[in-house]
Amino acid sequence: MTHLYYDVLIVGSGAGGGTVAGRLAPLVADGLKIAVLEAGPHFPKEYFTQREIEMFDLFESGGAFPSADGSITASFGKALGGSTLMYTGVTFRLPDSVCEDWGVEGLSSSDLKSRFEKLEKELNVIEPGIELENDNNRLFKEGCEKIGLSVKKIPLNIKNCEQMGFCNLGCAGSNKQGTLSVQLPQASKAGVELIPNCKVTDIFEKRVRAYVSRTPQGSLSGNLNEGSYEFHAKIIVLAGGTIGTSSLLLKSGFKKEFPALGSYITVHPAMTVYGIYPDKIKNYKGFPKIYYSPDYSQKPGYYLETAFYYPFITSKNLSLWGKDLKHAMNNYNNLMAILILVHDEALEDNRVKLNWKKEPVLDYKLSDAAIRAFCDAQAKASKIFFAAGCNEVVMPAAEKTLFSKADLKGKELEAFITPKTFIPNKVPIATAHLQGGCRMGKESNDSVTDCWGKVHGRDWLYIADGSLFPKSSHVNPYLTIMALADRVSERLITTKDKWLT
Ligand SMILES: Cc1cc2nc3c(=O)[nH]c(=O)nc-3n(C[C@H](O)[C@H](O)[C@H](O)COP(=O)(O)OP(=O)(O)OC[C@H]3O[C@@H](n4cnc5c(N)ncnc54)[C@H](O)[C@@H]3O)c2cc1C
Numbered sequence: 328m329t330h331l332y333y334d335v336l337i338v339g340s341g342a343g344g345g346t347v348a349g350r351l352a353p354l355v356a357d358g359l360k361i362a363v364l365e366a367g368p369h370f371p372k373e374y375f376t377q378r379e380i381e382m383f384d385l386f387e388s389g390g391a392f393p394s395a396d397g398s399i400t401a402s403f404g405k406a407l408g409g410s411t412l413m414y415t416g417v418t419f420r421l422p423d424s425v426c427e428d429w430g431v432e433g434l435s436s437s438d439l440k441s442r443f444e445k446l447e448k449e450l451n452v453i454e455p456g457i458e459l460e461n462d463n464n465r466l467f468k469e470g471c472e473k474i475g476l477s478v479k480k481i482p483l484n485i486k487n488c489e490q491m492g493f494c495n496l497g498c499a500g501s502n503k504q505g506t507l508s509v510q511l512p513q514a515s516k517a518g519v520e521l522i523p524n525c526k527v528t529d530i531f532e533k534r535v536r537a538y539v540s541r542t543p544q545g546s547l548s549g550n551l552n553e554g555s556y557e558f559h560a561k562i563i564v565l566a567g568g569t570i571g572t573s574s575l576l577l578k579s580g581f582k583k584e585f586p587a588l589g590s591y592i593t594v595h596p597a598m599t600v601y602g603i604y605p606d607k608i609k610n611y612k613g614f615p616k617i618y619y620s621p622d623y624s625q626k627p628g629y630y631l632e633t634a635f636y637y638p639f640i641t642s643k644n645l646s647l648w649g650k651d652l653k654h655a656m657n658n659y660n661n662l663m664a665i666l667i668l669v670h671d672e673a674l675e676d677n678r679v680k681l682n683w684k685k686e687p688v689l690d691y692k693l694s695d696a697a698i699r700a701f702c703d704a705q706a707k708a709s710k711i712f713f714a715a716g717c718n719e720v721v722m723p724a725a726e727k728t729l730f731s732k733a734d735l736k737g738k739e740l741e742a743f744i745t746p747k748t749f750i751p752n753k754v755p756i757a758t759a760h761l762q763g764g765c766r767m768g769k770e771s772n773d774s775v776t777d778c779w780g781k782v783h784g785r786d787w788l789y790i791a792d793g794s795l796f797p798k799s800s801h802v803n804p805y806l807t808i809m810a811l812a813d814r815v816s817e818r819l820i821t822t823k824d825k826w827l828t
Contacts, residue, residue: 328536328555334359334827335819336535336560338527338575339366341409342808343792344566345506345514350816352517354823362520363511364537364558366571367406368546369523375499379637382496384543385412392570395690398751399596402759403568407523410568410759411505411805413495415616416484417632418452419802421810429797431767433778434814442810450484450504459488461613463663466604467633468618470715476620476707481632483614492611492635522549525556527567530579533787534559561826562819564780565765566792566812573679573764573794574687576775585775585783589680591673591766592689593799594758596697599634599644600705601721602663602712603655610635610664623707624670624801627700631708634666646723646755655721655729663712667704668760669697673798679764693756698746701754706740724749760804765794780815786826791815
């Protein structure tokens with residue numbers, strides 16, 4: 328076992344870890360030694376081929392980490408840059424009302440506002456122009472307007488977008504502003520050490536144990552050889568994401584002291600639904616996601632967003648078999664797509680736990696309210712598709728998955744798609760927005776950290792990732808995670824004299 332000594336260790340390099348690395352980087356000039364330990368590889372720009380099967384390596388479990396009962400697949404990154412490598416760049420601020428509802432003493436929407444403003448500048452957040460509107464976006468807007476739904480533009484963090492369309496397979500042009508494009512290069516330039524393929528397995532007081540594995544082909548090697556290491560530091564910042572950080576703390580025995588650890592997970596359960604348009608439409612041009620409709624965000628609680636996915640993922644999302652699947656996939660170039668994003672409640676029983684091998688398991692059940700929201704959303708999405716000019720639609724929870732207006736036989740869409748026909752494990756539900764597990768709060772009996780991300784009772788241990796959320800963010804979460812990571816960094820900088828001695 329090799330022992331290495333640092334002042335600050337950051338575990339994970341996604342939205343949270345990457346932001347902390349960037350913010351703390353100036354401390355290197357004061358003589359501090361800082362490293363980022365990242366379980367995944369460091370992929371260079373040339374690696375991003377946009378080929379679906381090859382890019383599965385960017386994700387943990389090939390992008391389909393199943394929940395305990397297999398009814399949901401979770402998608403999150405395992406590479407330098409974390410999930411910001413494959414995120415779409417949708418940039419929403421945490422709504423003030425949600426911040427208030429979180430009720431974390433010491434965390435206010437006015438504090439977050441200044442951080443959002445700063446981050447939006449750094450990440451080049453823009454309102455997409457008409458040149459980024461592809462056919463799917465245009466038809467979504469037209470369909471919504473025809474049935475009286477409001478449509479808003481989605482703010483995006485992109486620079487000189489080359490319109491390759493396959494954003495969720497990693498950006499081949501590095502135009503999407505994730506931590507691998509923005510914060511990590513700044514940190515590395517300032518002298519923060521980036522250590523890829525380094526999985527932290529255990530955490531002890533002011534030290535972690537980790538294993539550095541072989542550099543995968545096509546990725547860049549770090550400075551450390553394959554083997555076991557013990558890293559010592561004055562401050563350890565965990566930023567492995569909801570699954571990574573919660574499971575690491577569970578494995579290291581923190582549950583006894585923090586009963587809420589791993590619990591109250593929210594995921595924004597999501598599904599993608601399709602309409603078959605009579606003509607070919609080009610959705611790989613422009614940007615996949617520039618419009619959304621917020622009309623049902625309060626009740627029954629969902630967003631409808633434009634989307635575009637690749638052939639393999641699409642064939643899974645369709646939930647069709649045999650000739651219907653063949654029919655829909657033969658019409659791949661005619662497909663309109665809408666992503667349904669449901670707001671879920673933070674419930675104690677929805678949690679990350681460990682299996683007998685001490686590997687993380689996502690134990691999550693859809694609530695009845697979420698199922699009702701999914702059914703209502705599919706009825707509304709069908710209306711949008713038909714209004715936009717589609718002849719057939721694909722709704723996995725409908726009486727008939729692939730149907731035309733004639734199949735309704737006079738039934739209202741809301742009566743054709745109901746919780747009775749919503750069959751768990753048949754309806755393909757996914758999540759890319761994992762939140763919670765180490766929620767912020769006041770006391771260790773119902774939370775893991777304080778409002779600054781410091782683990783209760785441990786002055787040397789901080790958390791800076793999506794696991795901090797006490798409840799769902801309601802909106803796409805990355806900007807809020809970065810803002811919380813900014814708070815963690817600020818706290819570390821302002822208390823530096825104390826923890827350095
Ligand atoms: C396909 C997709 C699209 C998305 N689109 C959007 C969007 O448009 N807008 C938005 O707001 N959000 C989006 N998200 C969600 C957003 O990317 C995540 O919420 C955010 O990146 C989570 O940040 P994090 O720091 O918690 O974790 P991550 O960004 O997931 O980073 C965690 C990192 O820690 C590493 N790690 C974990 N455990 C260990 C360990 N033990 N040792 C060492 N390293 C470890 C992981 O390998 C990973 O790289 C999307 C996500 C996906 C997957």
